Amino acid sequence: MAKTTAGIDIAVTPDRVWQLMGGFGSLPDWLPYIADSTLSEGGRVRSLTNEEGDVIVERLEAFDNEARTYTYSILQAPFPVTAYRSTLTVKEVAGARSRVEWSGTFTPAGTSQEEAVTLFHDIYTQGLAALKSTLGA
Structure with missing residues (x-):
């Protein structure tokens, strides 16, 4: 099983970050390469x-509003992995700042572990940079 984690510090309060990204259907609000999200x-x-135009279907596995974290798994996606499970967390750091972490575990399928790790690390890093930009921080 492979894993990767990316994190970013953002100069806004954790509550403000969580308000934007904490909803399971909110990815299009801050992640530019996700055009639409429909909940069921x-x-x-x-x-x-x-x-x-690719469709990615994900299931919410755990959600903790107070701890500002949620975990999800992928049910269907055009990615070369299986057994994907990911967590997004917003933590408070000194001075009304936030630390956002996005981590995932997965099993490469039809690709090397290094390529799969690079794929998701890049998704996480670029996604967190977009989050920071959306918040104007």
């Missing part, structure tokens, strides 16, 4: 459409 199954499954 009482908000526990999201169907995402990326800018190329």
